Amino acid sequence: MSSVLFSMNNKPDNIVQMRRAILRDLTSIDTGFSTTPVSSIHASTLTRMYQLYDRLFFNGYLSRTYERIDVTMSSRLLKSAGKFIHHPHGPYVRYAEIRMSSDFLFRLKQGPFELNGLTASTAQEAFLIVFEHELCHAAENALYGSTGHSERFLSLAHGLFGHTKTTHDLPTRSSETAEKTGIVVGSRVVFPYEGRSLSGIVSYLGKTARVMVPDPRGTYYLKNNFRQRYLKYQVPLSLLRLAQ
Ligand SMILES: [Zn+2]
Known part of the structure; x- marks a missing residue:
């Protein structure tokens, strides 16, 4: 066994392959999530998305470190497409939440979409790339005890997922x-x-x-x-x- 927690230097081809594998898996189990535009998404699909990412990209690091990361959908999240929430001083130190904007997901029609320095061809892929950004917050927070959009964050997001930018300011509906x-x-x-x-x-x-x-x-x-x-x-x- 290697002592490396997880690879922070993934090859672009591998990233694309793993992302596609996750996409295939999720669209095969959730018909609402496979339509264009996306018509619905099951809570269990969100859980599975987290589990697949944790396994493929993080070598199980997130589920070993956090007791729980809940992935939820929110219709009130309008200014950003996703949000990582962690209360470091509360009683649930090892509990975090990744909140995803349903407004963002259900509004996307035909790609391509530019986000985090990548081009996503479908709404589903864009959704995954947003989720990857939030996972980087979860990982940085677990590794260093804090998270933001610093150089450290960017190199983590780049090494893991090939992101070259942080775009939390996606075009809002208005x-x-x-x-x-x-x-x-x-x-x-x-x-x-x-x-x-x-x-x-x-x-x-x-x-x-x-x-x-x-x-x-x-x-x-x-x-x-x-x-x-x-x-x-x-x-x-x-x-x-x-x-x-
Ligand atoms: Zn962010």
């Missing part, structure tokens, strides 16, 4: 949609509402848009115009059109 439609905060937009077409001004873009529509019954005023009253509407981004 910026991506805004790019497509040209809608930004301040844009004049129209949208359907109860059989009518309303027009107003975008005052906030997030998961949905906030649109201020001129209306004498309104209780809102906008900056620089205190004569006009507005009503506030939360509008799904897909319903917005730029006003002519």
